[in-house]
Amino acid sequence: MELRQLEHFLAVAEECHFTRAAHRLHIAQSGLSASIRALEVELGAPLFLRTTRQVELTQAGRALLPEARRALSSISSARDAVAAVQGLLRGTLSVGSLQCLHVVHLPAVLARFHELHPGVEIRMRQSGNAELVEEVRAGRLDLAFVTRQHRMADDLRVSTLSSEPLVLACAPESPFATRDSVELAELAGQSFVDFNADWGTRDEVDRTLAAAGIERHVAVEVNDVHSLLDFVRFGLGVALVPQSFAGKSDVVRFLGLRGDIDVPFAETVVVTGHTVGAAAGELLDMVFEARAGRLRVAG
Missing domain, CATH: 3.40.190.290 (D-Maltodextrin-Binding Protein; domain 2)
Structure with a gap:
């Protein structure tokens, strides 16, 4: 199984359409279809139900989806870690937060982060606790600021703010x-x-x-x-x-x-996966420095 096959699988799963996925990946549709077929042969199960109108995940495809996201997220974190060591912090930082986060002025901290690491694209979204936590578990968010839930999944790292x-x-x-x-x-x-x-x-x-x-x-x-x-x-x-x-x-x-x-x-907490990328780790350090009054931020 190759990483590019997982990338191809994820694109089709998210687009629910081979043509749109091929366009997103900048590859020929025939090449994308061949990659998916090879992955299905290797796994011994069909991953998509194909009709003339739509593409849907099979049960095997639904099982693979979160694992593919986690695998690709881990690879991205590994690349970011190497880049960070070289002083080239880059990539994308996806952050989730509840509204009116009082424990730290998040816009100011993110602005300072962007000032120090302009090569990192920051993506930010607000939502409810359970949805943000699930986005972290699925690898779509690097970290999220939420109110602690009564039960938190074992595959998450939770730090109290x-x-x-x-x-x-x-x-x-x-x-x-x-x-x-x-x-x-x-x-x-x-x-x-x-x-x-x-x-x-x-x-x-x-x-x-x-x-x-x-x-x-x-x-x-x-x-x-x-x-x-x-x-x-x-x-x-x-x-x-x-x-x-x-x-x-x-x-x-x-x-x-x-x-x-x-x-x-x-209790307000910050939630991450057990593997924390370089950009997410840097932001966490800045958040705790801001809480301790040691970080210079605007505003």
């Missing part, structure tokens, strides 16, 4: 607003504002309230911090949020949680 308690956010007119703290049991029957499923701290809040025996009604679901706080501000629900959100509004009231409970925490 921050851990902070959850607090109650409520409107200034709320009966809770004049208090310093609230017990979880008092939140029974309240309407909630929260993130969409798998977004931000939603999973942690769901687990916390379920463990306390509180059945809640989420009246408003959002996917960004500022919308969440706006809906809370105008009394459309309360929210359990990381303590750092208190710095994002001077109108919303924030209260601690008390009572016979273990105060829930939101």
